[in-house]
Every structure is written in C-alpha cells, then in structure tokens.
Amino acid sequence: MYEPIRAKSVHTTMAGTTADFPHRSREEELDIQLAGHLAALLAVTDELRAAAPSAGLDASAERLTEQVARLRGGRTPTRASRGRRERSAMALHRRAHALAGRALVVAASRADTAAAILAAECMDAHTAALEPRTLASH
Template sequence: MYEPIRTKSVHSTPVSDGYPHRSRDEELDIQLAGHLSALLAVTDELALKQPAEQIAAQITRLRGSAPVRRTDLGTGDAQALHRRAHALAGRVLVVAASRADTTVAILAAERMDAHSAALDAPRLVGAR
C-alpha cells in the first residue's frame, strides 16, 4: 500500500559530513564581534574617541585583526545615535554575559550608562 522511503532523511545528518563545525564559544565570539562592530560604527559617528578605541581593542582581540572604522564622523542626529548605541551596548552585554567575557560586559555596561546619561541630559536642562 505504501512505498518505502528510499532516500536518507534530511533531518538526520552524520556528524562527520565534511562541513566545518564551530563550537558554541566560537559562535558567541563571532556574534559578539559583530555587535561590537555595530557599536563601534555608532560610537565613531558620535565622535567618541576614547570609547571607540576601547571597543576597537576588544574587536581586535576577538577577531585577531583591527576593525574597519567610519570616516563620516558626527553626521547624524545625536539623540537617535545615542538610542541606537544604548540598544547595541545592551546586545553586547547579553552576548558577553553568555560568553562569560567580563571585560566586554563591563565595557558594554559603561557604554549603556554613558548613552543613557546622554539621553537624559537634554531633559534635565529643559526641566529647569
């Protein structure tokens, strides 16, 4: 009544299938470097030199090579850039915590605080 299955299942593949496999730590390193790179781009656009250098140093440590840097500094809306940087720093913090990378987690928390303070600063000035 039913014809037997003649092909291999697509749901089970042998472990040694010839494709390179990465460990969980390697995947987290790649993800962390990507989030840090995005944060670096926004930090460069905000023209924050010292934080950008700290972020670039961590990317270099993770990737083994220096990151590409932005050249169009200070061209965007500062409030929007600070909101974006705060969100990116939050993503960095989550991945750094998963990876147990204390140095990057502290850096991300500091950046979140700095961007949060930058977002609150205009409200305090206008409230007086």
C-alpha cells in the same frame, strides 16, 4: 495520527557525513556575535564622534577597537569614514544603547568580563546622553 518519518534527513544525505562542513564551537560562535555587536557599536560611536567630538567618545572608540581586535584574533575592525550622516544625535545614542545592550547579553553568556564591563559602561553613557537636561528653577 502522525506518520513516522520514512526518508533519511536531507541534511545528512546532501552533505554526506557531518565532517563535510565546518563546525564552530559555542564559544567561537559567541565570539563572532560579540565582535559583530561591538563593531556595530564602534561604527555608531564613530558617527557620534564625527557629529560631536569628545574625549569620552574617543576613549570609548579606542577600547571598542581593542576588544573587537581581541575577539577577531588581532584583526582590527574597519572604521567608519568621517562623512556626516543625517541621523540625529539622539537617534545615534538610542542605537548605541541598544547595541551595547546586545553586546552585554552576549558577553555575559560568554563570561567575557572585559567586554561586559565595556558594554555596561557604554550603556550608562548613552543612557545619560538620552536623559533630558533639566534646568534648576529659580
């Protein structure tokens, strides 16, 4: 019912041998992906810090910076400017929670305990920020 493939693969004929283009290991790819998620989380954290400064956000930003630098071989991430954006704090917390979740998945698959703990702590902090504050009734 199906015809057999008669031609050589485009990938091998265009590139010649497989040594003609760079290859990364799975660990290198996961490092790149994890650094990207953590850098995006750092950018959102910087936005939250600009909107409502707090010691907790400052500490989180510092830890995120350390992890991104570690994953990028010592290169520190570019930080967001202090300019205000028009997103609400709730939207930023939702975005940060989603990014922390992605980072946690990649950190777990890479078995990076430090990054996984940091991502889980960030998820918890942003979950708490998203929960409605209830007032005790009298």
